[in-house]
Amino acid sequence: MELYELTIQQALEAMRLGETSSAELTRSSLDRIDALDAKVGAFLVVAGERAQAEARQADERRRRGETAPLLGIPIALKDIFCTRGIQTTCASRILEGFVPPYDATLVSRLTAAGAVMIGKTNMDEFAMGSSTENSAYQLTHNPWDLDRVPGGSSGGSAAAVAAGFAAGAFGTDTGGSIRQPAALCGVVGMKPTYGRVSRYGMIAFASSLDQAGPFARTVADCALLLETVAGPDPNDSTSLPDPVPAYSANLECDLRGLRVGVPDEYFAAGMEPGVEQAVRRAIDVLSELGAEIKPVTMPHTEYALAAYYLIAPAEASANLSRYDGVKYGLRASNANTMELYTRTRGQGFGAEVKRRIMLGTYALSAGYYDAYYVKAQKVRTLIKSDFDRAFESFDVLVAPTSPTVAFPLGARTDDPLAMYLSDVCTLPPSLAGLPALSLPCGLSDGLPVGLQIVGPALGEQIVLQVAAAYERAGGWNARVAPLT
Amino acid sequence: MSVSDYEPVIGLEVHTQLQTKTKMFCGCAAAYAGAEPNTHVCPVCLALPGVLPVINKQAVEYAFMVGLALNCEIPEASKFDRKNYPYPDLLKGYQISQYDLPFNINGWLTVDVDGESSRIGVTRAHLEEDTAKLIHKRENGTSHTLMDVNRAGVPLLEIVSEPDIRTPAQARAYLQKLRLIVQTLGVSTGNMEDGAMRADVNVSVRRVGTIAFGVKVEVKNLNSARSVQRALEYEIQRQAQAVDRGETIQQETRGFDEDRGITVSQRSKEEAHDYRYFPEPDLPPVFITTEWIDSIRARLPELPDARRDRYASQFELSRYDAAQLTSSLPVSQFFEAAVAGNAKPKVAANWIQGELFRILRERDAELEALPLQPEHLAEVLNLVDEGTITQAIAKQVFEEAATTGTAPRKIVADRGLVQISDTGELEQIVAKAIAANPQAANDYRAGKVQAKGFLTGAVMKETRGKANPATVGEILERQLGSA
Numbered sequence: 001m002e003l004y005e006l007t008i009q010q011a012l013e014a015m016r017l018g019e020t021s022s023a024e025l026t027r028s029s030l031d032r033i034d035a036l037d038a039k040v041g042a043f044l045v046v047a048g049e050r051a052q053a054e055a056r057q058a059d060e061r062r063r064r065g066e067t068a069p070l071l072g073i074p075i076a077l078k079d080i081f082c083t084r085g086i087q088t089t090c091a092s093r094i095l096e097g098f099v100p101p102y103d104a105t106l107v108s109r110l111t112a113a114g115a116v117m118i119g120k121t122n123m124d125e126f127a128m129g130s131s132t133e134n135s136a137y138q139l140t141h142n143p144w145d146l147d148r149v150p151g152g153s154s155g156g157s158a159a160a161v162a163a164g165f166a167a168g169a170f171g172t173d174t175g176g177s178i179r180q181p182a183a184l185c186g187v188v189g190m191k192p193t194y195g196r197v198s199r200y201g202m203i204a205f206a207s208s209l210d211q212a213g214p215f216a217r218t219v220a221d222c223a224l225l226l227e228t229v230a231g232p233d234p235n236d237s238t239s240l241p242d243p244v245p246a247y248s249a250n251l252e253c254d255l256r257g258l259r260v261g262v263p264d265e266y267f268a269a270g271m272e273p274g275v276e277q278a279v280r281r282a283i284d285v286l287s288e289l290g291a292e293i294k295p296v297t298m299p300h301t302e303y304a305l306a307a308y309y310l311i312a313p314a315e316a317s318a319n320l321s322r323y324d325g326v327k328y329g330l331r332a333s334n335a336n337t338m339e340l341y342t343r344t345r346g347q348g349f350g351a352e353v354k355r356r357i358m359l360g361t362y363a364l365s366a367g368y369y370d371a372y373y374v375k376a377q378k379v380r381t382l383i384k385s386d387f388d389r390a391f392e393s394f395d396v397l398v399a400p401t402s403p404t405v406a407f408p409l410g411a412r413t414d415d416p417l418a419m420y421l422s423d424v425c426t427l428p429p430s431l432a433g434l435p436a437l438s439l440p441c442g443l444s445d446g447l448p449v450g451l452q453i454v455g456p457a458l459g460e461q462i463v464l465q466v467a468a469a470y471e472r473a474g475g476w477n478a479r480v481a482p483l484t
Numbered sequence: 485m486s487v488s489d490y491e492p493v494i495g496l497e498v499h500t501q502l503q504t505k506t507k508m509f510c511g512c513a514a515a516y517a518g519a520e521p522n523t524h525v526c527p528v529c530l531a532l533p534g535v536l537p538v539i540n541k542q543a544v545e546y547a548f549m550v551g552l553a554l555n556c557e558i559p560e561a562s563k564f565d566r567k568n569y570p571y572p573d574l575l576k577g578y579q580i581s582q583y584d585l586p587f588n589i590n591g592w593l594t595v596d597v598d599g600e601s602s603r604i605g606v607t608r609a610h611l612e613e614d615t616a617k618l619i620h621k622r623e624n625g626t627s628h629t630l631m632d633v634n635r636a637g638v639p640l641l642e643i644v645s646e647p648d649i650r651t652p653a654q655a656r657a658y659l660q661k662l663r664l665i666v667q668t669l670g671v672s673t674g675n676m677e678d679g680a681m682r683a684d685v686n687v688s689v690r691r692v693g694t695i696a697f698g699v700k701v702e703v704k705n706l707n708s709a710r711s712v713q714r715a716l717e718y719e720i721q722r723q724a725q726a727v728d729r730g731e732t733i734q735q736e737t738r739g740f741d742e743d744r745g746i747t748v749s750q751r752s753k754e755e756a757h758d759y760r761y762f763p764e765p766d767l768p769p770v771f772i773t774t775e776w777i778d779s780i781r782a783r784l785p786e787l788p789d790a791r792r793d794r795y796a797s798q799f800e801l802s803r804y805d806a807a808q809l810t811s812s813l814p815v816s817q818f819f820e821a822a823v824a825g826n827a828k829p830k831v832a833a834n835w836i837q838g839e840l841f842r843i844l845r846e847r848d849a850e851l852e853a854l855p856l857q858p859e860h861l862a863e864v865l866n867l868v869d870e871g872t873i874t875q876a877i878a879k880q881v882f883e884e885a886a887t888t889g890t891a892p893r894k895i896v897a898d899r900g901l902v903q904i905s906d907t908g909e910l911e912q913i914v915a916k917a918i919a920a921n922p923q924a925a926n927d928y929r930a931g932k933v934q935a936k937g938f939l940t941g942a943v944m945k946e947t948r949g950k951a952n953p954a955t956v957g958e959i960l961e962r963q964l965g966s967a
Contacts, residue, residue: 081534088533100527100532100533200536201534201535202534203533203534204534207766235536235538236536237537238536238765238766238768314762315762317760318566318568318576318577320577321568321570321577322533324570327532328532337572361760364568365758366760369760369761369762
């Protein structure tokens with residue numbers, strides 16, 4: 001087995017036993033990136049020297065007898081997390097050259113845990129997209145088929161883990177941006193309960209929806225990554241005060257008697273038969289493990305897409321107004337303040353970002369606010385109450401993560417609405433603020449399919465347990481994409 | 485029709501900076517006077533990508549303190565909202581403010597103008613954050629603007645009055661009352677001169693006796709209570725004359741030209757902004773319990789109106805006198821300290837309203853700027869009581885203490901101002917005065933009482949105020965009566 005094929009748990013054990021070192025693991029990641037990332041395009045920045053220095057430090061700390069949950073493990077970060085001293089662009093030209101003077105809380109917690117930061121990964125600009133094709137810098141190619149998208153907006157992080165460039169990575173999920181790329185790239189990805197992980201230092205897209213979460217090739221690795229960064233943060237007033245359970249220590253679970261709901265509405269139109277087959281087979285596995293599977297109806301599911309595409313752009317239209325050429329990032333040449341604003345934004349923002357800013361501004365404007373923004377928030381409450389009702393009778397819900405496997409690059413770029421449909425299965429849990437995970441459940445035409453598991457608020461543990469149980473029986477075996 | 489057929493309808497919108505330790509949504513120091521530019525800054529108030537606000541609890545409590553002092557209703561829950569508009573001094577592109585669920589609503593305060601008391605409604609008092617400061621420079625024919633972010637994020641309390649104000653003097657009194665309240669509470673300096681308190685006025689006119697409102701004009705850039713009054717005087721006249729001529733008033737924002745005393749159109753501010761308010765998603769709502777408010781109410785200091793009433797009853801002063809003494813915090817503190825130093829309350833009250841206020845007016849000064857101490861007043865009054873100096877001399881001594889800060893006893897000693905009580909000396913001076921003014925002497929003997937005052941005055945002049953007027957009066961009567 002190559003070093004880059006080790007899971008985080010395996011790597012930690014190997015280092016503990018002295019069989020390898022962080023320096024070797026990091027070297028292995030960097031070599032593989034050197035060899036293959038030109039084809040994949042997962043990374044915007046590879047922090048080669050800095051990572052090696054951090055790796056040496058981690059090995060030194062280990063030699064001194066120190067322990068830390070991720071000591072010496074190479075991790076990739078979506079370029080949405082502010083990293084002190086390292087350029088952070090959100091894959092936008094408007095932040096080209098922006099070097100944050102501070103670390104996101106998530107980043108400080110990873111540093112405290114001894115992780116080695118391998119680099120910043122590609123994404124859709126300002127997290128707006130489902131294919132990473134909206135990056136202003138480069139395309140990312142799905143390691144399973146380089147002509148296809150890795151999903152988005154955290155496509156770079158998903159691809160990095162799928163390709164074996166890093167054993168773990170972090171991304172963000174607003175409407176599905178961790179889960180969908182995880183499904184398309186054949187890795188495990190999780191969006192925690194809204195407020196479980198601090199958003200401080202995570203560049204904002206939609207404040208009431210954004211959440212950071214881990215990518216890895218196993219559920220146990222995901223659990224470890226999540227518990228390392230989760231927990232209340234005085235710098236984030238929306239972070240939850242609840243203490244973080246030891247997720248990774250409690251993954252054993254007997255599924256007998258587990259009540260699993262399968263929402264009818266998620267198997268709707270547009271779903272590829274191969275995807276449906278793989279997902280249904282996975283549900284059968286759960287049934288074989290003793291779970292009680294029953295259908296459930298979530299009647300407001302069809303409104304989630306519309307509600308999301310009013311709420312998220314509205315919040316984004318305010319969150320992005322700080323990008324004005326005055327303080328940092330791109331400053332276009334200008335003859336006056338108005339030109340400073342309009343030319344900087346005209347040049348700095350991509351088409352999808354502009355589209356959403358305009359949508360959001362419109363939805364908030366006088367005369368339309370009640371009909372669009374307020375109405376969408378009310379619909380959101382109805383969507384949440386669908387889940388509340390479902391969780392009265394079920395422990396978890398399972399569904400497909402994405403209606404299709406990875407689509408070809410360029411296939412949906414001319415049709416924004418078609419692109420938006422990629423998220424129909426992931427949007428409702430986002431709107432409801434609930435924890436949801438995607439893990440591989442098979443291939444369709446040689447491309448990975450993801451199974452989504454949704455839990456009640458702060459139900460990360462049960463979601464991880466069900467995922468771990470399925471993973472053991474499901475046969476995916478944490479495989480790295482067959483990339484050469 | 486003349487201008488007096490129109491009555492003004494005035495509302496005031498006041499922003500006051502709160503003297504909290506840190507800014508409204510981050511941990512930077514809030515007091516920025518004298519600081520180097522851009523030194524009280526952090527990622528949050530600099531609006532760097534990725535930052536989030538955190539509510540300053542002290543600011544919220546200060547807001548409730550003002551709300552309670554203004555007799556406001558406080559809701560069970562409140563929230564912050566984003567107010568979106570583009571301007572370089574608003575770093576995020578939106579201001580975190582409050583829209584439809586402010587911390588305080590439906591309050592009022594009383595103002596006294598020329599002894600007449602009226603109640604002015606307060607619509608709301610809410611919290612928001614201040615903007616950065618822009619400094620425009622012109623060099624070599626080009627202009628550029630510098631930005632100092634120290635002020636960005638300082639907590640502001642926006643207090644909006646009902647359009648209940650009817651005269652410029654009332655507007656000025658309202659501002660002074662607000663200032664007094666925030667000073668008394670210790671939540672703000674209320675200083676208009678350094679921008680800690682800012683006022684915008686909304687004013688319209690209507691024919692006396694009508695109820696419909698006229699077109700309202702906003703006047704900004706007023707940096708003192710007096711400017712507010714002057715701007716209103718001009719603007720009301722302007723509007724009344726225009727309406728009388730049959731013109732329509734433009735709904736607009738005008739600035740006040742201090743030097744010329746006129747309002748000027750700032751037509752650069754076009755249509756009303758659509759602020760696209762929506763609830764601030766980065767901050768949870770604030771749930772307000774009665775226990776919380778009760779504990780704040782219990783900690784309130786004595787408020788100006790209560791103090792006024794207490795002075796009236798405790799010191800047996802008229803409501804008018806009590807109101808005058810409590811019209812400013814330094815003055816009321818001065819009064820109480822003087823009384824504690826054994827000054828008789830009624831006498832001290834008269835001296836403060838008389839001599840002290842005159843000195844302040846003449847010098848266009850604030851009490852805090854004078855070296856005068858409350859002990860000085862007490863001492864002067866004691867010196868009079870003892871008979872050491874006359875009233876006339878006392879006034880001189882008081883004025884000198886107000887200039888130099890020297891203790892009155894020392895002034896009296898240094899200048900030899902002790903009252904002449906040697907009757908022998910006084911008999912001589914009186915006799916001289918009678919001899920020098922035979923006409924007045926005869927008038928008095930003929931029954932004209934005013935003549936005595938004239939002669940007394942002559943003696944006072946001769947003694948440079950050091951003769952005791954009562955004694956002089958007795959001697960005069962005796963000497964005149966015996967002729």
